[in-house]
Amino acid sequence: MRTKIEASNVHLHYGDFHALKGINMQIPERTVTALIGPSGCGKSSYLRLFNRMNDLIDGVRIDGKVLIDNTDIYSIPQSEVDRLRRKVGMVFQKPNPFPKTIFENVAYGLRVNGLKDKKVIGEQVEKALRQAALWEEVKDKLKKSAFELSGGQQQRLCIARAMAIEPSILLMDEPASALDPISTGKIEELIYELKSNFTIIIVTHNMQQASRVSDYTGFFLLGELIEFDETKKIFRNPEKQQTENYITGRFG
Amino acid sequence: MISFPKQVDREKRLHQAIAFWIARIISYSILLILFLILFFILKRGIGVINWEFLTAMPIDGMTKGGILPAIVGTLYLVLMSMIIAFPVGVLSGIYVNEYAKEGAIKQFVKMMTNNLAGVPSIVFGLFGMALFVNRLGFGASILAGSLTLALLALPLIIRTTEESLKAVDDTFRHASYALGASKLRTIRKVVLPIAFPNIITGLILGIGRVSGETAPILFTVAAYFLPKLPQSLFDQAMALPYHLYVISTSGTNIQASRPIAYGTAVILILIVLGMNLLANFVRSHYSRKVKMK
CATH class of the missing domain: 1.20.5 (Single alpha-helices involved in coiled-coils or other helix-helix interfaces)
Structure with a gap:
């Protein structure tokens, strides 16, 4: 399998705080990688490296290399960041649809990136909503406000919104932590389906979720990547004592 | 146990x-x-209060007749000052909350905005006279008066804009950036629509403040008595609060104009109330559009 994302010796500082300490990781294309670890371990900061969301925070310093499709995304000019973000979609912890109609939520990414052709936009919106397994539920109310949807539907709408601009990578920051078990199940099924088209990285606090949906798992602790391996290996036979302690619930 | x-x-x-x-x-x-x-x-x-009171000019040394020029004058002043102050205030609020980096300059701007809100209105009046009436040569005019009133309302509008923008959860901004949207686009299409109902509150407060003020218009626009309605921005105008003050303190026959003074007060209150209701209507209209679950 081709390597999609490669981090080598990545350090991240927030001011004086050393949040990531020399991370190395290679993520193959069209796989799901789960990032686990206790709160504050750096996994969300790590996730936000890949679409340069950390740039928005004052006082962030990043060293090392982050390659996506063999391009170092921290050596590209500022003007290329928007293009990078087209390639790397993101879904957030809390469903956060815009105060717009269902249709306009999904069309937003297309419009901000300069697409004007109504027919193309309409087709892309439908395609994204189908991919997010939401089309059947919303096809008759595309003009309704996105806030009329349930929390689980809103989150799938946010996934559709991220997918509409056809990224090749999807970053998910605890995408199901604010949802009930049934909605969570739907999101997990969706992640499994989407694997054939996207490289997915998901941050989760839920061990079962990590073991259910992911091919690879990385365990973070205090800014270090303790262990990164196939999910099966991590959950059945981890190399490190700390990993075993965490996944068996002995700390964290 | x-x-x-x-x-x-x-x-x-x-x-x-x-x-x-x-x-x-x-x-x-x-x-x-x-x-x-x-x-x-x-x-x-x-x-x-009757039709004549609303539509006639004052007569007999302002002891009889109507208060039309004062009504028209106040409407002009409120409208003009808001046309000036609202966009400037909203843009300043956007700058302070969305663009300015945390630090000394931002703190200074915020502190100065607060100080501006605490300046007595008569000082605004004197400043308006010095700058707009004399220095810029607008004379005592609706333009000079509106600019002075706009300065008075500005801190209110800046502050409410800032607070409304601050209340918009960052996750909306991040979702927009994550789709490759620029900062300007994010503010225009995502942040402002969410904040707008609250920003309108600043407009309502501004209208309330501006329509009742006497001191800032004293030297910059208000006329004791005018026989005709203002024809342009460079004309003087009568205004309800000033008219009220004049006929209660320095009219030709204060006893005789007492009822007119109370009538004027009623109209002033109704106008402020009416504008507030209108602004509230606009607010709830937008609020419904962006209603959260």
């Missing part, structure tokens, strides 16, 4: 009831004062 004192629940309930009743009585008495003022003014003023 611990045994809790038997009367504890009854005591809790009693304390709670007392506290709530005190709060209730205080808030009702504020309402009562407001109604007393309204009642007092309406009782004395309602008698003179």
